[in-house]
Amino acid sequence: MKSENILISSDSRQLEAGIVYPERRCGESCAVLFIHGKKSNQELYRSRAEEVSRSLGAVTLTFDLSGHGRDSANFRTFTVADHLNDVVAAYDRLARTSAVDANRIGVCGASYGGFLASLLTEQRTVARLVLRAPAIAHGVKYDSDEAAGHWSELPEPYDSIRALSTYAGNTLIIESELDEVVPSAHVAAYLNASDRTSHRVIAGASHAMSQPAWDAEFVNATVSWFKAL
Secondary structure, three states: OEEEEEEEEEOOEEEEEEEEEOOOOOOOEEEEEEEOOOOOOOHHHHHHHHHHHHHHOOEEEEEOOOOOHHHHHHHHHOOHHHHHHHHHHHHHHHHOOOOEEEEEEEEEEEOHHHHHHHHHOOOOOOOEEEEEOOOOHHHOOOOOHHHHHHHHOOOHHHOHHHHHHHOOOEEEEEEEOOOOOOOHHHHHHHHHHOOOEEEEEEOOOOOOOOOHHHHHHHHHHHHHHHOOO
């Protein structure tokens, strides 16, 4: 298995990213894009991406949203629109990767990243989708009134529930039983948005899934779901 660090252009920004190439490929390669949550970063997803790549023979890509990772000091300067552009740019970079079939790209998003992943389905072809503890627009909290104001003027383009309701693919929604960040009502809203959703609850898990057993269950569920890519 080979991995490399790359940069992805998103508007005038350069996003740090990591791409993993498996030793064994799933034919004309399937691929999986990982989208981290708010105030998280790609480092938390690299080992997960490596396991998915190893298990499925898939090319995987992780990246830092603008204002995250080493750019976290600038977190408050970016809007939801900026982050959605980041996600589209990351998807396009993965789709351009040699031997990747753009019709066989799965997307896994967590929390705010799940919100963005749902919106991505309206702009790009997503073969299968995993949403872990997905947030919705009015549930995504920012640290300043200025940042929170980004939500107030553009509610319709960022309706992730509506986006999922029009998504033609299959979605796995993973819920942490004891999630202290994303309410169960938010998860229920996603589940009710489409009849093409499956539901899995990780017993005892918190939002961050800090216990190795919780993380392993999440990774195993993700691998199983993307076997159909």
